[in-house]
Amino acid sequence: MSDGGTGPRTDAGTIARAHRDPGFCRFHTDHVVVLEWSAGTGWAEPSLEPYGAFTMDPAASVLHYGQSIFEGLKVFRQPDGSAALFRVGDHARRMARSAWRLAMAEMPTELFQRACAELAVADDAWIPGGPGQSLYIRPLMVANESELGLRDSARYRCMFLAYPVEPCFGRDFAPISVTTPGDLVRAVRGGTGEAKCAGNYAASLRARKEAVARGFHEVLWLDGLERRWVEELSGMNVFFVWRDASGVRLTTPECRGTIVRGITRDCLLTLARDAGIPVSQEPTSIDALVDGATSGRLVEMFACGTAAVVVPVGRVATDGHDVTVGDGREGPVTARLRDALTGIQHGVRPDRHGWLRNVRNDLASVRTGTHR
Numbered sequence: 001m002s003d004g005g006t007g008p009r010t011d012a013g014t015i016a017r018a019h020r021d022p023g024f025c026r027f028h029t030d031h032v033v034v035l036e037w038s039a040g041t042g043w044a045e046p047s048l049e050p051y052g053a054f055t056m057d058p059a060a061s062v063l064h065y066g067q068s069i070f071e072g073l074k075v076f077r078q079p080d081g082s083a084a085l086f087r088v089g090d091h092a093r094r095m096a097r098s099a100w101r102l103a104m105a106e107m108p109t110e111l112f113q114r115a116c117a118e119l120a121v122a123d124d125a126w127i128p129g130g131p132g133q134s135l136y137i138r139p140l141m142v143a144n145e146s147e148l149g150l151r152d153s154a155r156y157r158c159m160f161l162a163y164p165v166e167p168c169f170g171r172d173f174a175p176i177s178v179t180t181p182g183d184l185v186r187a188v189r190g191g192t193g194e195a196k197c198a199g200n201y202a203a204s205l206r207a208r209k210e211a212v213a214r215g216f217h218e219v220l221w222l223d224g225l226e227r228r229w230v231e232e233l234s235g236m237n238v239f240f241v242w243r244d245a246s247g248v249r250l251t252t253p254e255c256r257g258t259i260v261r262g263i264t265r266d267c268l269l270t271l272a273r274d275a276g277i278p279v280s281q282e283p284t285s286i287d288a289l290v291d292g293a294t295s296g297r298l299v300e301m302f303a304c305g306t307a308a309v310v311v312p313v314g315r316v317a318t319d320g321h322d323v324t325v326g327d328g329r330e331g332p333v334t335a336r337l338r339d340a341l342t343g344i345q346h347g348v349r350p351d352r353h354g355w356l357r358n359v360r361n362d363l364a365s366v367r368t369g370t371h372r
C-alpha cells in the first residue's frame with residue numbers, strides 16, 4: 001500500500017467542530033483509498049492518498065455510458081476507544097453484485113475490507129464517538145477507459161471516501177412524510193433496481209424534487225408494472241407493523257430484483273426474530289397500506305438504511321389519499337428495533353451475530369493473510 005498519509009492534515013479544531021455538528025457528509029476526511037483495475041492486470045494495490053480532485057478524460061466511459069456504482073457503510077467508535085466496521089463483508093459482496101450487474105470489475109471481499117480498514121485507521125481522528133454518530137464510508141467505482149464505444153470498460157477506478165456523520169434525517173428520528181410518485185417508476189424486474197448504481201438515483205430525482213416541493217421528505221416507490229405494490233424509498237427500505245387480535249406482526253416487501261437488498265433491513269428482520277416479533281417478507285399493496293392506516297390495523301411504518309438508520313414514517317400520501325400512520329408519531333416497535341440495532345453498532349449490546357469487525361485487527365489479519 002503506497003502511503004499518501006503524509007499530506008496536509010486538518011487541524012484538531014476543525015475536526016472537533018465536525019464532531020460537534022457533523023450533519024451528513026458535510027466534512028470529508030483527509031484521505032481517500034484508491035484502487036485501479038485494468039483488463040489484463042486486474043486490481044492494483046490500494047493506495048492511500050490525500051483527499052482531492054482527480055482528472056478524468058472527457059471520453060471516460062462512465063460519463064457516457066453510466067457505469068458507476070457505490071456503497072455506503074459505517075465505522076462506529078466502541079466504548080474501549082477502538083473502532084469497528086459494521087457488516088463490511090456484506091457491503092463488499094453487495095458491491096460485487098452491483099458490479100456484476102453493470103458488467104464492471106468485481107472487487108474481492110478481502111480487498112474491499114482492507115481498503116475500508118486502511119481508511120478508517122488513517123482517519124481515526126475523524127471517527128466521532130457521540131450518540132448516533134459514526135464515520136460513513138462511501139466506496140465509489142467508475143468506468144475510466146478513455147475511448148468511446150458501447151461496451152464494458154477496460155479500466156475502473158474505485159475510491160473510498162469517508163465522512164463523520166449523524167443519521168441523515170437528524171439525530172431525533174422525527175417522523176417523515178412520504179408520497180407516491182404519480183406516473184414515474186424507479187425499477188422493473190430484470191432491470192438495475194437491486195444494484196446500487198448511480199443511474200437508479202438519477203432516475204429517482206425528478207420524483208423526489210416534486211415530492212420535496214410539495215412538502216414531503218421522500219418518495220414511496222411502487223412497482224414498475226402495476227404501480228400497486230409498495231417497494232421502497234429512494235434510499236431506504238420500508239417496514240410495516242400490523243396489529244390484530246393475536247398481537248403485532250412485522251412485514252417488509254420481498255427482494256425480487258427491484259429493490260436494494262438493504263443490510264439494515266436484514267439486521268432488523270434478524271433482531272425482530274430475536275425479540276420474538278413475527279416477521280414476514282411479503283407484498284403490501286398501496287391500497288392495503290391506506291386501508292390499514294385508516295382502519296388502525298397498520299399501527300407503525302418505518303424506513304431504514306445505513307444513512308438514516310431507522311426512521312418512523314408518520315404520513316403517506318397517494319393519488320387520492322393522505323393518511324396518518326398510527327398517531328403519526330414513532331411507535332414502540334420502531335423504537336425498540338432501532339435501539340437494538342444501534343446498541344450493537346455502538347458496542348453497548350452484545351454483538352451476537354458477529355456484525356462488527358475491529359478495524360485494526362482486520363487490517364492486521366488481511367496484511368498477514370490470516371483473514372477469514
Ligand SMILES: Cc1ncc(COP(=O)(O)O)c(C=O)c1O
Pocket residue numbers: 072196232233234235236237259260261262263264265304305306307
Ligand atoms: C434504494 C435503497 N434502498 C435501500 C437502502 C438501504 O440499504 P442499507 O440498509 O444496506 O443501507 C439503500 C441504501 O443503501 C438504498 O439506496
